Amino acid sequence: YKVDDAEVSKRGILEVDECGLVTAFVEKPSPSETTSRKACPAFYTFQNSTLPQIGHFLAQKDAESAGRNAVDAPGLLVRWIVEK
Secondary structure (H helix, E strand, O other): OEOOHHHHOOOEEEEEOOOOOEEEEEEOOOHHHOOOOEEOOOOOOOOHHHOHHHHHHHHHHHHOOOOOHHHHOHHHHHHHHHHO
């Protein structure tokens, strides 16, 4: 779906070629980092054994006083789980 400049930095943005094929995915870029305005929702599936890690992730980020931006992108959670 298309977004305006004000929404680009709040969304994952798809960059596409002239045929409409995806060439890149940019996570919450500034409007000057990409000319694309095509947002892409992300969907994640986790094994049940992974779900308790979400609470640990949020608690750690809260303890670090990292704020909402540190936990807003689910990709950060995925990277954190993989690094564990």
